[in-house]
Amino acid sequence: MPLYKTLSPNSQTTVKIWKITESYNDLFQGINLKPENLQRVLNMKSELHQRGFLSVRHLLAEFGYTDTDLFYDENGKPHLKDGKHISITHSFTFSGIIVSDFKVGIDIEKQRKKIGVIAHKFMEYEFQYLKTDEPDYINKLTVIWCIKESLYKLFATPGLSFLQHTLVIPFTINEASTIAWIDYQDRKHRYYTEFFEFEGFTCAYALPSK
Template sequence: MPLYKTITVNPNTKVFIWKIEEPFESLSEGMDLTSNCAARVSNMKSDLHRRGFMSIRHLLDLGGYTDHDLYYDENGKPHLKDQKHISITHSFNFSAIIISDVEVGIDIEKQRNKILKIAHKFTPIEEYRTIANEDAMIRKLTIVWCAKESLYKSFAEKGVSFLENIYVEEFMFEDKKTTATVSFEEKQEKYNVDFLEFEGFTCAYALIAEE
């Protein structure tokens, strides 16, 4: 069972990361899906997406839940029936969830140079022009993207712009954490963001900052 990493963020918050190595059939064995989820996975054309979907169910199991404990609201945000907060992510051969007593978000992304072409769409790119090394810029921008994606998932309001409404404070790679703010219409939320890098991937998870 390739549980890749478990992170205990605090006594009420855990991150579970899965490295997807098994075939779909192995991941499906013994998994009791809701009828809706069974239909969803059967309609997926990508084997990697199907395997990612099932790996999430294994992570739920590690957190003490089943597919029947998970539901989505009208904005597509996942929830748990016991009122705990959850966020879910999947990228290529990694998937992850975070479960907490407070609002959370998580994202995993593969570090790829294509992020250089889209950076202007989600962050003021001039802030990163001083980074001479392209690999370092890719790493930095991927962390910023993951942070913003995790905040977007947690905030879950339609119309939020990565570029206009989500701000990530400057950080150093060795910090492995930063802070961020989402400001949208009359609502503003501050978050603490942690990040890690592994096997060419970046993972960031955000917890709403408690007063």
């Protein structure tokens, strides 16, 4: 069972990462899906997406939950029936879940050069400290994207824009953490974020500010 990594950012929060090495059929073993989710998996055209979806259910089991414990609201945000907060991510051969007593968000992305082409679409302030000739430019861009995606999932508010409403304070890859802000409708929200790299991927998660 390829549980890849478990982290505990604080006593009320746990992160679990799954490396998807099993086949589609193997991932079906040992889990039960709600009828609507079973149909959803069967209708997926990509086996990679199917495996990602099923791996998330195995991660839920690692937390002691089943597919029936998870539901989504009208904004597409996942919730757990016991009231704990959850965020879910999936990218290629990795999936991840964060569960906490607080509102949290998580994202995993594969590090790819093409993110540089769309950088202007998701950041503005960050160009003040991020230079395209830095050797770790793509890595930092991926961190910023993951942090902003985590904020988006945490905030779960229609109309929130990566470009207009979020910003990430300067950081180095070695620091593995930074502060990020959401500035939305004349209110500012401060978050503590952590990130790490593994096998060509980046994971970041957003937590309430310390």
